[in-house]
Amino acid sequence: MTFASLGLVPPLLQALDALGYQTPTxxxxxxxxxxxxxxxxxxAAQTGTGKTAGFALPVLQRLSAGEKAGSNSIxxxxxxxxxxxxxxxxxxxRQYGEHLPVSTYAAYGGVSINPQMMRLRRGVDLLVATPGRLLDLFRQNALKLKHVEILVLDEADRMLDLGFAQELATVFAALPKQRQTLLFSATFSDxxxxxxKGRLREPLSIEVAPRNSTVKAIKQWAVPVDKKRKSxxxxxxxKDRKWGQVLVFVKTKKGADELVARLQAKKIAADAIHGDRPQAARQRALDSFKAGEVQILVATDVAARGIDIDDLPQVVNFDLPIVAEDYIHRIGRTGRAGASGEAISLVCADEAPLLLAIETLLKQTLEREEEPGFEPDHRVPVTAPGTPAKPKKPKAASGRSGKGVPGNWVGFAAPAAGKSRSSSAPARSGGKPRGR
Incomplete structure (x- = not known):
């Protein structure tokens, strides 16, 4: 199968060839x-499956065959x-449409709205926008929605998670009934x-693979540790694994800033992206990470959506996500396009229910590897994936030997599941990611 066989026009094929795209996903x-x-x-498609090109390429081709957008129209x-x-x-x-007469633009919050209003006066063929800023522009008559031919909802599940249901309803009400609608989501939830329902016309339903299939090629394991010793x-x-660049996920904005401060105190180039940082600062941090100028990028889940980096060898879950689905989104940023990747989760006893939820979603028990010298004092009872978890009060354990202790720590399904790195060390890896 080739891109040409899918019916794409030569200008798109030329752009894909320049980008090194050879075989469709x-x-x-x-x-x-x-x-x-x-x-x-x-x-239904996860991050890293090529879904952006899956909708952008045909949408650009369809737009190239029509008339240009009029004033304030998209x-x-x-x-x-x-x-x-x-x-x-x-x-x-922009990359895909480089050789097509199609104008594109992005509008989002966190930056001045005035330049966006001025650009939209000339009309835009394809607009990428966040729901809140789109409605701000719409209510100020900076753009018209009555001429929209194609609507794409990308990561629709995340938009609902972030509370955009009402904004989406308002957008749907302003759009013409006759349009093409494309909805992309990690899962087909209720x-x-x-x-x-009622907004798509006899849609073709595509589910590329089971929702956890994109993470199976990634080496995943959990490292039991007491909360106070995570940093x-x-x-x-x-230092011990000689890691190169690492993307680290934390639960809170405060936690991100604290970890960055500790890393910088050790003369390690680190930066953070989270909701309290200005958009310009977040973009600078991401650009510096892609350029290899920053070794450690610390991110919260919401701020990290859309991070797209090639050849990222390690993702570390400093804190486990509250929502199990976010684990898949997090670790999907490594091991892309057949490359090897590692996802390491630092797990304390308080996070046992979160780990159980992740393992239930994955339908597998993550391997445990205690670090000698960092064995946890606080342990919780075992619960196999699929069994409802009942968190119990942590209690101190004694007689540690530096090995995982089956039956005493979260998720040990069998004696072989727990082991120290001294008996099975993960492969060392490093290297720089390339910005896509």
Whole structure:
């Protein structure tokens, strides 16, 4: 299967060739012909599956065959949950459409609205936007939605998670009834099906693979550790494993700033992206990480949506996510396009229920590897994935030997599941990521 066989025009094929794209991914193979044919689409696809090209390529081709957008009008609207994802999707659209007479633009909050209003006066063929900023522009008559031919909802599940349901309803009400609608989500939850009901016309349903399939190629393991020693353990592993660049996920904005401060105190180049930082500062941090100038990028889940980096060898969950689905989104940033990747989770006893939820979602028990010298004092009873967890009060354990203790710590399914790194050390790896 080639991109040419999917019906794409030469200008798009030229751009893909320059980018080194050779073989379509499963989502692209199914989505591109359907979108070119004008079909509505519901697609379940994880980050890293090539879904952006799956909708952007055929949308750009359809737009290139029509008239240019008029003043304050847009012809295709791509809605995304975060500023970072808006920038990423827009950058991809510009690359794909380099040889097409199609104008593109991105609009999102956190920056001045005035330049966006001025740009939209000339009309835009394809606009990538966050729901909040889109409605700000719409209510100020900076853009018209009545001429939209194609609507794309990217990461629709995340938009609902972030509370954009009312904004989406307002957007749908302002759009013309006759349009093509493409909905992309990590899963087909009841909420997603409800969102689609009555708004998509006989959509083609695509589910590329089981929702946890994209993480199976990634080496994943959990390192038991007491909460107060997580920072110390991370610094030890960073040096001991000779890691290169690492993307680190934390639960809170405060936690991100505290970890960065500790790393910088050790003369380690680190930066953070989270919701309290200005958009310009977040973009600078991401650009510096992609350029290899920053070794450790610390991020919260919401701020990290849309991060797209090639050849990222390690992702570390400093804190486990509250929502199990976010674990898949997090670790999907390593091991892309067949490359090897590692996802390491530093887990304390308080996080046992969160770990259980992740393992239940994955339908597997993550391997445990205690670090000698960092064995936890506080342990919790075992609960196999699929069994409801009942958190119990942690209690001190004694007689540690530096090995995992089956039956005493979270998720040990059998004696072989727990082991110290002294008996089975993860492969060392490093290297720089490349910005896509």
């Amino acid at each position: 499963p989502i692209q193979t199914q989505a591109i012909p359907a979108v070119l044919a004008g079909r509505d689409l519901m697609a 012809r295709a609207l791509v809605l995304v949950p975060t500023r970072e994802l808006a920038e990423q999707v827009h950058a991809s659209c 909420e997603i099906r409800s969102l689609a 110390e353990l991370f610094l030890f592993m960073l």
